[in-house]
Amino acid sequence: MSDVMPAVGYRRNLPITDPESLVDAESPVPAPGPNDLLVRVEAVSVNPVDVKLRAGRDPDGELKVLGFDAAGVVVAVGERVTRFAVGDEVYYAGSIGRPGSNARFHAVDEHVVGHKPASLTFAEAAALPLTTITAWEALFDRFALTKQSAGTLLVLGAAGGVGSMAVQLARELTDLTVIGTASRPESREWVTGLGAHRVVDHRDLVDAVRAVAPAGVDYLISPFTAGNIERYAEIVRPGGHIVAIDEPEGLDLLPLKAKSISWHWEFMFTRPLFLPADPAQHQLLEESARMVDAGRLRTTMTIELGPINAENLRRAHGLVEGSSAIGKVVVAGF
Template sequence: MTSEQKTEEPLPTSMTAIGYTANRPVDAPDALVSQTIPVPQVGPHELLVEVRAVSVNPVDVKQRAHANPDGFRVLGYDGAGVVVAKGESVALFEEGDHVYYAGAIDRPGSNARYQAVDERITGRKPASLSWADAAALPLTTLTAYEALFDKLRLTDASVGTLLIVGAAGGVGSIMIQLAKVLDPRVRVIGTASRPETREWVLSLGADEVVDHAGDLAESVLAAAPDGVDWIFTAASAKPGAISSYVRIAKPFGHIVAIDDPHRLDVVSLKSKALSWHWEFMFARSLHQTADMIEQHRILNRVAELVDEGRVRTTATERLSPINTPNLVAAHRAVESGRAIGKVVISDE
């Protein structure tokens, strides 16, 4: 997966891809496997991208552990690479363009030599970043951006306090930056429990860090005695989480979650008239919504912020090349729950 593809040469008909054939623990010898499969055909609005770098997200781990592989499933929900072919209706990109994207949950992923991806959920790769550093951003950027601006309805005039639970993770790491750059009057409190994660969160621009290892509500209210206006969480399934959020939130506040609790008691939100939101960045592509192109616009906007030096990559661990052992190592790091920022793998 490291040779250069010259656009004047015919594209191959087959390629190497890495995925899973059964739901295995990450340390099983066949947790991820490599196979030779056909190069995908592009639809009218699709790009064929030669993949140069990928990153691993919690969704990769969840899919590998629980989702039906239907024989063989290619994972990978972040990618950066070069457009080598395009569908007949593509209007946003040309062959040779450098792009980055998060793909679609119901399509084969980026852990392959080539990937077909819809142009409307693809952005221009930040010119100032390497392939690896660009691949760290798309999924978490779209999640954070949609949570902040579509769900919490923040604007550049918003005034209040935002709590980010698990701020050292992939989504939290970019959300801190977007909130501080695009909503300068918003106070950002991040949660972290280790010295290295506290340092990381502060380096990204958080105004304060509190410990989430103990009584979360007590820690937050010590920093914000009047409570917070907005809460972002990837940990609503944790025992006692909802009661803590109700204690922390101001009346009429908003909470947005991205995790998958088996049960969720939201009745306790009523006394403060709190609003609960779900953020799922794959919803637009999964349901082919009329506004799918918003993800193209978001990725381009963030690429501008990166190239202006206002937002930086969240990559903290870089592996090379893109192969099965390195993808297993990345899955192991993400599954540990102790990863800071993003783990990326590239052919650089």
């Protein structure tokens, strides 16, 4: 193995239409730490967090490699690794505190890695980790739902990456009535196909939700919170719960107080950053892989580009920035 590898990164905050917004480069092959796997990356997917970091975190001229979702093959393991061996096919979402996965080789802590679903290609698997972890933690850590949980769940942006997984997981692992929001015919069809009981148009959120859930909803997942708190206060039942996965500026939650509505944050990098030895993300990725292979969950990949280079990652970032893509955009192959 060479000491250097191809990687894609950025050195300046530039519009994605600028050829220098993401560039091809060479980077040193990382050495795995004691708990790390060294993975030969075969596919990655792009998430809104990649777009936000590229646009907002200035690397001051140094090469910054982005990328979280990845699927690939283990080529080396650290001395303390117990769950994986060389040759294992894996999928994971990494950590915001480490170099990204948009490179030929990537070092990642085994605590946040799962064995790739055997029934999926690397590209199909790379679509899943970050959004699966986010949706799982929102439902089962933040809302504390169980198989016996009933009531109504509203998933905003249900055709997006997180929404697509939240709908599937809620249908499979709870007894909730699931309502998804989508506006275009193709996105409504996608959300229905994932198992949502009802699909409503977010452009008239209050009236649309009241039409299908006159008493309101018990749980709400919000990827687009800005300007919506007063609407949420109208459609969430007293004592209900909201999970937000975005970070709107100047957020005022006071409209939720009268109904004692609980507010939760979901940030899937909390465990890698603050609880590095917690195996919960490994365990949920393992369970999700079993569910995929049993036909109970499906990949959310809808667009596959390739190979992994700056040109194709710029295309993928552009699609994600447009906020109209259904499911996930994946870039595969070197």
